[in-house]
Amino acid sequence: MNTVIDVLPFSALVIAGFMLFVWMLSLILKDASIVDFFWGLGFIAVAAANFTKPEAPTNRSVMVLVLTLIWGLRLAVYIYIRNRGKGEDFRYQAMRRKYGRRFGIVSLFTVFLFQGLILGIVSLPIQISINAAAPDRLVFFDYFGALVFMTGWLFETVADWQLFVFKSDPQNKGLPLQSGLWRYSQHPNYFGESLIWVGLFIIAFSVHHGILSIASPLLMFFLLLKVSGIPLLKKQFEKRPAYNEYMSKTSAFIPMPPKHKA
Numbered sequence: 001m002n003t004v005i006d007v008l009p010f011s012a013l014v015i016a017g018f019m020l021f022v023w024m025l026s027l028i029l030k031d032a033s034i035v036d037f038f039w040g041l042g043f044i045a046v047a048a049a050n051f052t053k054p055e056a057p058t059n060r061s062v063m064v065l066v067l068t069l070i071w072g073l074r075l076a077v078y079i080y081i082r083n084r085g086k087g088e089d090f091r092y093q094a095m096r097r098k099y100g101r102r103f104g105i106v107s108l109f110t111v112f113l114f115q116g117l118i119l120g121i122v123s124l125p126i127q128i129s130i131n132a133a134a135p136d137r138l139v140f141f142d143y144f145g146a147l148v149f150m151t152g153w154l155f156e157t158v159a160d161w162q163l164f165v166f167k168s169d170p171q172n173k174g175l176p177l178q179s180g181l182w183r184y185s186q187h188p189n190y191f192g193e194s195l196i197w198v199g200l201f202i203i204a205f206s207v208h209h210g211i212l213s214i215a216s217p218l219l220m221f222f223l224l225l226k227v228s229g230i231p232l233l234k235k236q237f238e239k240r241p242a243y244n245e246y247m248s249k250t251s252a253f254i255p256m257p258p259k260h261k262a
Contacts, residue, residue: 007128011127016113035111043123043126055131060142092111129207132207141202148198152199155181159191174240187233197220200216230253
């Protein structure tokens, strides 16, 4: 059985190598936005690298690898379709203008390796679960965690699809989506994403040192609720009257029935 002390340095090397590759590719393509596409694939790389260690795989490690695959591949395909033909994201364009010729080396640390650090923390349940030799059978936490994961995955998948279809219609430009899952939450995709990492933590909780992976869902909640998720989108749309009305009656995160004005 690999201890956490063995697992973390190995995964760190895998993540660093993966992010260096993506960074070099971004220099060739002159597009730092590819880091968004490769985000989900990075988790697959970590899971696959740990799965291929000499130790015999367990039912748990196979299950976690499969769950990581269906999450990472779906996310990568969705981001590719969503961003296809749109060029580099405005955030990275602004960085290019600010740093000029230094953008390449600056992006290595502030974009790619920084996201690699976040990837390493968020993927802790994957790393620990795949490397755990005991218990050698699936237990309650494995089944319950997988159920929570799949609930979140379905929630996120449906929400992303509904938003993609809505934005594909030019008549909806500048308007909020207020039907489907978006009727009950301003960010049903983020809610689903949070359930995914809670589910993986529950699976890891059943193994030795699994409690350490609590950092994963906590960090994800912090990023979604306080940093790059809800606050960023709220700042972008809060000046639009249609969005203000939508936000006033719709739960910000946890799906709930919309409020009715008196």
